[in-house]
Amino acid sequence: xKRGIVIVMRVLVGGFFLTSGALKLRLHPAEIxxxxxxxxxxxxxxxxxxxxxxPWVEIIPGALLVAGILPFFASxxxxxxxxxxxxxxxWTILRxxxxxxxxxxxxxxxxxxxxxLLRDVILLSxxxxxxxxxxxGFQRGGRS
Amino acid sequence: xxxxxxxxxxxxKGRPKxxxxxxIALVTTLSVFTALPTLGYGESPYxxxxxxxxxxxxxxxxxxxxxxxxxxxxxxxxxxxxxxYPDKVMVAYKNYPLTRVHRWAYTAALAxxxxxxxxxxxxxxxxxxxxxxTWSRSKDARVDFLDMxxxxxxERLDFLRCMESEDTKRAVDEDIGExxxxxxxxxxxxxxxxKRYVGVFKPWEFEYIIRQELERAGR
Numbered sequence: 001x002k003r004g005i006v007i008v009m010r011v012l013v014g015g016f017f018l019t020s021g022a023l024k025l026r027l028h029p030a031e032i033x034x035x036x037x038x039x040x041x042x043x044x045x046x047x048x049x050x051x052x053x054x055p056w057v058e059i060i061p062g063a064l065l066v067a068g069i070l071p072f073f074a075s076x077x078x079x080x081x082x083x084x085x086x087x088x089x090x091w092t093i094l095r096x097x098x099x100x101x102x103x104x105x106x107x108x109x110x111x112x113x114x115x116x117l118l119r120d121v122i123l124l125s126x127x128x129x130x131x132x133x134x135x136x137g138f139q140r141g142g143r144s
Numbered sequence: 145x146x147x148x149x150x151x152x153x154x155x156x157k158g159r160p161k162x163x164x165x166x167x168i169a170l171v172t173t174l175s176v177f178t179a180l181p182t183l184g185y186g187e188s189p190y191x192x193x194x195x196x197x198x199x200x201x202x203x204x205x206x207x208x209x210x211x212x213x214x215x216x217x218x219x220x221x222x223x224x225x226x227x228x229y230p231d232k233v234m235v236a237y238k239n240y241p242l243t244r245v246h247r248w249a250y251t252a253a254l255a256x257x258x259x260x261x262x263x264x265x266x267x268x269x270x271x272x273x274x275x276x277x278t279w280s281r282s283k284d285a286r287v288d289f290l291d292m293x294x295x296x297x298x299e300r301l302d303f304l305r306c307m308e309s310e311d312t313k314r315a316v317d318e319d320i321g322e323x324x325x326x327x328x329x330x331x332x333x334x335x336x337x338x339k340r341y342v343g344v345f346k347p348w349e350f351e352y353i354i355r356q357e358l359e360r361a362g363r
Contacts, residue, residue, distance in 0.1 A: 030342040031330060031343075
Protein backbone atom coordinates (compact mmCIF):
# COMPACT_ATOMS: atom_id res chain seq x y z
CA UNK A 1 0.00 0.00 0.00
CA LYS A 2 2.74 2.42 1.03
CA ARG A 3 4.72 1.50 -2.05
CA GLY A 4 1.62 2.18 -4.13
CA ILE A 5 1.29 5.65 -2.62
CA VAL A 6 4.95 6.39 -3.33
CA ILE A 7 4.51 5.32 -6.96
CA VAL A 8 1.46 7.57 -7.36
CA MET A 9 3.35 10.51 -5.85
CA ARG A 10 6.38 9.75 -7.97
CA VAL A 11 4.29 9.76 -11.16
CA LEU A 12 2.47 12.96 -10.16
CA VAL A 13 5.62 14.92 -9.27
CA GLY A 14 7.58 13.56 -12.22
CA GLY A 15 4.62 14.11 -14.53
CA PHE A 16 4.38 17.74 -13.49
CA PHE A 17 8.06 18.37 -14.25
CA LEU A 18 7.84 16.46 -17.51
CA THR A 19 4.82 18.52 -18.60
CA SER A 20 6.36 21.79 -17.48
CA GLY A 21 9.60 21.10 -19.36
CA ALA A 22 7.83 19.87 -22.50
CA LEU A 23 5.63 23.00 -22.57
CA LYS A 24 8.74 25.18 -22.28
CA LEU A 25 10.43 23.27 -25.05
CA ARG A 26 7.58 24.16 -27.40
CA LEU A 27 8.54 27.82 -26.98
CA HIS A 28 11.46 29.60 -28.53
CA PRO A 29 14.25 30.01 -25.91
CA ALA A 30 13.80 33.80 -26.17
CA GLU A 31 10.32 33.39 -24.70
CA ILE A 32 11.62 31.36 -21.76
CA UNK A 33 14.34 33.99 -21.39
CA UNK A 34 11.59 36.63 -21.06
CA UNK A 35 9.98 34.66 -18.21
CA UNK A 36 13.33 34.29 -16.42
CA UNK A 37 14.17 37.98 -16.88
CA UNK A 38 10.84 38.98 -15.35
CA UNK A 39 12.04 37.60 -11.97
CA UNK A 40 14.99 40.01 -12.07
CA UNK A 41 17.41 37.69 -10.27
CA UNK A 42 20.04 36.82 -12.84
CA UNK A 43 22.28 39.42 -14.49
CA UNK A 44 21.50 40.31 -18.09
CA UNK A 45 23.26 37.89 -20.41
CA UNK A 46 23.03 34.94 -18.02
CA UNK A 47 19.33 34.34 -18.52
CA UNK A 48 19.48 33.03 -22.08
CA UNK A 49 21.82 30.10 -21.33
CA UNK A 50 19.51 29.18 -18.44
CA UNK A 51 16.55 29.37 -20.84
CA UNK A 52 18.26 26.90 -23.15
CA UNK A 53 18.95 24.39 -20.39
CA UNK A 54 15.90 24.76 -18.12
CA PRO A 55 13.38 22.67 -20.13
CA TRP A 56 15.79 19.73 -20.19
CA VAL A 57 16.61 20.10 -16.49
CA GLU A 58 12.88 19.62 -15.89
CA ILE A 59 12.17 16.99 -18.55
CA ILE A 60 14.99 14.56 -17.77
CA PRO A 61 14.43 14.09 -14.00
CA GLY A 62 10.66 14.29 -14.58
CA ALA A 63 10.74 11.51 -17.16
CA LEU A 64 13.12 9.42 -15.05
CA LEU A 65 10.85 9.73 -12.05
CA VAL A 66 7.73 8.79 -14.01
CA ALA A 67 9.50 5.84 -15.58
CA GLY A 68 11.03 4.76 -12.25
CA ILE A 69 14.57 4.90 -13.62
CA LEU A 70 17.19 6.19 -11.14
CA PRO A 71 14.33 7.43 -8.93
CA PHE A 72 16.53 8.61 -6.04
CA PHE A 73 18.74 10.65 -8.36
CA ALA A 74 15.69 12.13 -10.16
CA SER A 75 13.89 12.84 -6.89
CA UNK A 76 17.01 14.57 -5.49
CA UNK A 77 17.30 16.84 -8.53
CA UNK A 78 13.59 17.67 -8.31
CA UNK A 79 13.91 18.33 -4.58
CA UNK A 80 16.75 20.80 -5.21
CA UNK A 81 14.79 22.48 -7.99
CA UNK A 82 11.63 22.79 -5.92
CA UNK A 83 13.65 24.28 -3.07
CA UNK A 84 15.18 26.79 -5.45
CA UNK A 85 11.82 27.66 -7.03
CA UNK A 86 10.23 28.15 -3.60
CA UNK A 87 13.01 30.51 -2.49
CA UNK A 88 12.79 32.38 -5.78
CA UNK A 89 9.02 32.79 -5.52
CA UNK A 90 9.21 33.95 -1.89
CA TRP A 91 11.87 36.49 -2.84
CA THR A 92 9.80 37.67 -5.81
CA ILE A 93 6.72 38.14 -3.60
CA LEU A 94 8.75 39.97 -0.93
CA ARG A 95 10.20 42.34 -3.53
CA UNK A 96 6.72 42.99 -4.90
CA UNK A 97 7.66 42.20 -8.51
CA UNK A 98 4.42 42.21 -10.51
CA UNK A 99 4.52 38.88 -12.36
CA UNK A 100 1.24 37.94 -14.05
CA UNK A 101 2.43 34.54 -15.22
CA UNK A 102 5.20 32.61 -13.48
CA UNK A 103 5.94 30.72 -16.71
CA UNK A 104 5.71 27.39 -14.92
CA UNK A 105 3.23 25.85 -17.36
CA UNK A 106 3.48 28.26 -20.31
CA UNK A 107 0.55 28.17 -22.67
CA UNK A 108 -1.43 25.82 -20.43
CA UNK A 109 -1.99 27.69 -17.19
CA UNK A 110 -1.33 31.26 -16.12
CA UNK A 111 -0.19 31.25 -12.49
CA UNK A 112 0.73 34.09 -10.16
CA UNK A 113 3.76 33.71 -7.85
CA UNK A 114 1.39 33.01 -4.96
CA UNK A 115 -0.39 30.08 -6.64
CA UNK A 116 2.92 28.77 -7.97
CA LEU A 117 4.38 28.91 -4.46
CA LEU A 118 1.45 26.97 -3.04
CA ARG A 119 1.72 24.36 -5.79
CA ASP A 120 5.48 24.00 -5.31
CA VAL A 121 5.06 23.47 -1.56
CA ILE A 122 2.50 20.73 -2.30
CA LEU A 123 4.85 19.13 -4.86
CA LEU A 124 7.73 19.30 -2.37
CA SER A 125 5.65 17.62 0.32
CA UNK A 126 4.80 14.88 -2.20
CA UNK A 127 8.41 14.51 -3.29
CA UNK A 128 9.82 14.11 0.24
CA UNK A 129 8.31 10.61 0.82
CA UNK A 130 9.48 9.56 -2.66
CA UNK A 131 12.99 10.79 -1.90
CA UNK A 132 13.02 9.03 1.51
CA UNK A 133 11.65 5.79 0.06
CA UNK A 134 14.21 5.49 -2.70
CA UNK A 135 16.93 7.02 -0.51
CA UNK A 136 16.67 4.07 1.85
CA GLY A 137 17.09 1.73 -1.08
CA PHE A 138 20.08 3.74 -2.21
CA GLN A 139 21.75 3.46 1.21
CA ARG A 140 21.19 -0.28 1.31
CA GLY A 141 22.95 -0.61 -1.98
CA GLY A 142 19.78 -1.31 -3.87
CA ARG A 143 18.69 0.37 -7.00
CA SER A 144 18.64 4.17 -6.82
CA UNK B 145 8.01 0.02 2.56
CA UNK B 146 10.34 -2.03 0.46
CA UNK B 147 12.89 0.33 -0.98
CA UNK B 148 14.98 -0.72 -3.89
CA UNK B 149 12.65 -3.60 -4.81
CA UNK B 150 11.52 -2.16 -8.12
CA UNK B 151 13.55 -3.26 -11.09
CA UNK B 152 16.39 -4.79 -9.07
CA UNK B 153 16.62 -7.64 -11.61
CA UNK B 154 19.05 -5.92 -13.91
CA UNK B 155 21.68 -5.43 -11.19
CA UNK B 156 21.32 -9.00 -10.06
CA LYS B 157 21.80 -10.28 -13.58
CA GLY B 158 24.99 -8.25 -13.82
CA ARG B 159 23.65 -5.77 -16.41
CA PRO B 160 24.06 -2.45 -14.62
CA LYS B 161 24.20 -0.56 -17.94
CA UNK B 162 20.51 -1.20 -18.68
CA UNK B 163 19.53 2.01 -16.89
CA UNK B 164 21.91 4.07 -18.94
CA UNK B 165 20.51 2.54 -22.11
CA UNK B 166 16.98 3.36 -21.01
CA UNK B 167 18.01 6.92 -20.17
CA ILE B 168 19.59 7.42 -23.60
CA ALA B 169 16.53 5.95 -25.32
CA LEU B 170 14.22 8.17 -23.28
CA VAL B 171 16.17 11.35 -23.95
CA THR B 172 16.42 10.56 -27.67
CA THR B 173 12.68 9.91 -27.93
CA LEU B 174 11.87 13.12 -26.05
CA SER B 175 14.25 15.16 -28.21
CA VAL B 176 12.65 13.90 -31.41
CA PHE B 177 9.12 14.61 -30.23
CA THR B 178 9.81 18.02 -28.79
CA ALA B 179 12.36 19.35 -31.27
CA LEU B 180 11.70 22.97 -32.17
CA PRO B 181 12.94 24.21 -35.49
CA THR B 182 15.13 27.29 -35.31
CA LEU B 183 13.13 30.12 -36.75
CA GLY B 184 14.63 33.29 -38.05
CA TYR B 185 13.05 36.32 -39.53
CA GLY B 186 13.77 36.88 -43.14
CA GLU B 187 10.83 38.81 -44.58
CA SER B 188 11.08 42.43 -45.51
CA PRO B 189 9.45 44.76 -43.00
CA TYR B 190 9.12 47.60 -45.50
CA UNK B 191 5.41 47.04 -46.23
CA UNK B 192 4.69 47.84 -42.58
CA UNK B 193 4.88 51.14 -40.71
CA UNK B 194 8.54 52.01 -40.22
CA UNK B 195 10.37 54.68 -38.28
CA UNK B 196 14.01 55.78 -38.18
CA UNK B 197 16.88 55.32 -40.61
CA UNK B 198 16.07 54.88 -44.29
CA UNK B 199 19.23 52.85 -44.87
CA UNK B 200 19.52 51.09 -41.49
CA UNK B 201 22.30 48.97 -40.09
CA UNK B 202 19.97 47.61 -37.45
CA UNK B 203 16.38 46.67 -38.27
CA UNK B 204 14.03 46.07 -35.35
CA UNK B 205 10.82 44.34 -36.34
CA UNK B 206 8.37 44.50 -33.48
CA UNK B 207 5.35 42.21 -33.22
CA UNK B 208 3.14 44.15 -30.89
CA UNK B 209 -0.33 44.40 -29.41
CA UNK B 210 -1.80 47.83 -28.68
CA UNK B 211 -3.56 46.51 -25.58
CA UNK B 212 -0.48 44.82 -24.13
CA UNK B 213 1.04 46.71 -21.16
CA UNK B 214 4.51 45.25 -21.85
CA UNK B 215 4.40 46.66 -25.41
CA UNK B 216 3.43 50.02 -23.98
CA UNK B 217 6.36 49.81 -21.54
CA UNK B 218 8.78 49.05 -24.37
CA UNK B 219 7.68 51.84 -26.68
CA UNK B 220 9.72 54.66 -25.00
CA UNK B 221 12.76 52.36 -25.15
CA UNK B 222 12.36 51.87 -28.91
CA UNK B 223 11.67 55.56 -29.39
CA UNK B 224 14.88 56.40 -27.52
CA UNK B 225 16.87 54.05 -29.77
CA UNK B 226 15.49 55.67 -32.92
CA UNK B 227 16.33 59.10 -31.51
CA UNK B 228 19.82 58.08 -30.40
CA TYR B 229 20.72 56.33 -33.66
CA PRO B 230 18.60 58.17 -36.25
CA ASP B 231 20.66 57.10 -39.25
CA LYS B 232 21.41 53.56 -38.07
CA VAL B 233 18.29 52.08 -36.50
CA MET B 234 14.91 51.42 -38.07
CA VAL B 235 11.81 50.13 -36.28
CA ALA B 236 9.05 48.31 -38.16
CA TYR B 237 5.69 47.68 -36.53
CA LYS B 238 3.71 44.48 -37.01
CA ASN B 239 0.37 43.61 -35.48
CA TYR B 240 0.09 40.63 -33.22
CA PRO B 241 -3.06 41.19 -31.16
CA LEU B 242 -3.46 38.64 -28.39
CA THR B 243 -7.22 38.37 -28.76
CA ARG B 244 -7.51 35.58 -26.18
CA VAL B 245 -6.54 37.95 -23.37
CA HIS B 246 -7.07 41.43 -24.84
CA ARG B 247 -10.64 42.17 -25.83
CA TRP B 248 -9.96 45.25 -27.96
CA ALA B 249 -6.54 44.35 -29.33
CA TYR B 250 -7.76 43.25 -32.76
CA THR B 251 -9.98 46.33 -33.21
CA ALA B 252 -7.08 48.52 -32.13
CA ALA B 253 -4.89 46.82 -34.74
CA LEU B 254 -7.54 47.59 -37.39
CA ALA B 255 -7.58 51.22 -36.26
CA UNK B 256 -3.79 51.36 -36.40
CA UNK B 257 -3.84 49.93 -39.92
CA UNK B 258 -6.32 52.63 -40.99
CA UNK B 259 -4.15 55.35 -39.48
CA UNK B 260 -1.26 53.87 -41.49
CA UNK B 261 -3.31 54.10 -44.68
CA UNK B 262 -3.99 57.77 -43.88
CA UNK B 263 -0.28 58.41 -43.25
CA UNK B 264 -0.71 59.05 -39.52
CA UNK B 265 0.32 55.73 -38.03
CA UNK B 266 2.98 56.80 -35.54
CA UNK B 267 0.96 59.66 -34.07
CA UNK B 268 -2.00 57.33 -33.72
CA UNK B 269 0.23 54.58 -32.34
CA UNK B 270 1.56 56.92 -29.64
CA UNK B 271 -1.96 58.02 -28.76
CA UNK B 272 -3.18 54.42 -28.51
CA UNK B 273 -0.40 53.54 -26.07
CA UNK B 274 -0.79 56.80 -24.15
CA UNK B 275 -4.49 56.12 -23.55
CA UNK B 276 -4.24 52.33 -23.34
CA UNK B 277 -5.55 52.13 -19.77
CA THR B 278 -8.65 54.16 -20.65
CA TRP B 279 -9.81 52.42 -23.82
CA SER B 280 -8.85 48.96 -22.54
CA ARG B 281 -11.57 49.31 -19.87
CA SER B 282 -14.07 50.83 -22.28
CA LYS B 283 -17.37 49.08 -23.03
CA ASP B 284 -17.01 49.98 -26.69
CA ALA B 285 -13.44 50.99 -27.50
CA ARG B 286 -14.38 51.62 -31.15
CA VAL B 287 -15.77 54.97 -30.02
CA ASP B 288 -12.42 55.80 -28.40
CA PHE B 289 -10.57 54.78 -31.58
CA LEU B 290 -12.80 57.00 -33.70
CA ASP B 291 -12.39 59.90 -31.24
CA MET B 292 -8.61 59.58 -31.43
CA UNK B 293 -8.72 59.45 -35.24
CA UNK B 294 -10.82 62.60 -35.29
CA UNK B 295 -8.42 64.27 -32.88
CA UNK B 296 -5.61 63.66 -35.35
CA UNK B 297 -7.64 65.17 -38.19
CA UNK B 298 -8.96 61.99 -39.80
CA GLU B 299 -12.56 61.93 -40.94
CA ARG B 300 -14.67 59.83 -38.53
CA LEU B 301 -16.99 58.06 -40.97
CA ASP B 302 -14.21 57.43 -43.42
CA PHE B 303 -12.10 55.92 -40.60
CA LEU B 304 -14.98 53.70 -39.50
CA ARG B 305 -15.48 52.44 -43.06
CA CYS B 306 -11.78 51.70 -43.26
CA MET B 307 -11.88 49.76 -39.97
CA GLU B 308 -14.73 47.64 -41.26
CA SER B 309 -13.23 46.99 -44.68
CA GLU B 310 -12.05 43.53 -45.71
CA ASP B 311 -8.83 45.03 -46.99
CA THR B 312 -7.87 46.29 -43.52
CA LYS B 313 -8.74 42.98 -41.90
CA ARG B 314 -6.65 41.17 -44.48
CA ALA B 315 -3.63 43.37 -43.70
CA VAL B 316 -3.92 42.70 -39.95
CA ASP B 317 -4.54 38.99 -40.53
CA GLU B 318 -1.42 38.81 -42.71
CA ASP B 319 0.68 40.11 -39.81
CA ILE B 320 -0.97 37.63 -37.44
CA GLY B 321 -0.36 34.80 -39.90
CA GLU B 322 3.27 35.79 -40.14
CA UNK B 323 3.56 35.85 -36.35
CA UNK B 324 1.98 32.41 -36.12
CA UNK B 325 4.39 31.04 -38.70
CA UNK B 326 7.21 32.42 -36.55
CA UNK B 327 5.63 30.73 -33.52
CA UNK B 328 5.20 33.92 -31.57
CA UNK B 329 3.43 33.29 -28.26
CA UNK B 330 3.75 36.61 -26.49
CA UNK B 331 4.24 40.30 -27.12
CA UNK B 332 6.32 42.28 -27.60
CA UNK B 333 8.51 40.02 -29.72
CA UNK B 334 11.38 41.72 -31.50
CA UNK B 335 13.49 40.54 -34.38
CA UNK B 336 16.67 42.57 -34.24
CA UNK B 337 18.59 41.93 -37.44
CA UNK B 338 16.75 38.62 -37.53
CA LYS B 339 17.46 37.55 -33.95
CA ARG B 340 14.52 37.00 -31.66
CA TYR B 341 14.09 38.85 -28.36
CA VAL B 342 10.95 38.66 -26.25
CA GLY B 343 9.43 40.76 -23.50
CA VAL B 344 10.37 43.86 -21.58
CA PHE B 345 14.00 44.94 -21.48
CA LYS B 346 15.58 47.62 -19.36
CA PRO B 347 16.69 50.55 -21.53
CA TRP B 348 20.39 49.78 -21.00
CA GLU B 349 19.87 46.11 -21.85
CA PHE B 350 18.12 46.98 -25.08
CA GLU B 351 20.78 49.51 -25.99
CA TYR B 352 23.45 46.90 -25.31
CA ILE B 353 21.77 44.58 -27.85
CA ILE B 354 21.54 47.40 -30.41
CA ARG B 355 25.17 48.37 -29.90
CA GLN B 356 26.27 44.78 -30.34
CA GLU B 357 24.31 44.60 -33.59
CA LEU B 358 25.82 47.90 -34.73
CA GLU B 359 29.29 46.55 -34.01
CA ARG B 360 28.54 43.40 -35.98
CA ALA B 361 27.09 45.38 -38.88
CA GLY B 362 30.11 47.69 -38.85
CA ARG B 363 32.57 44.87 -39.40
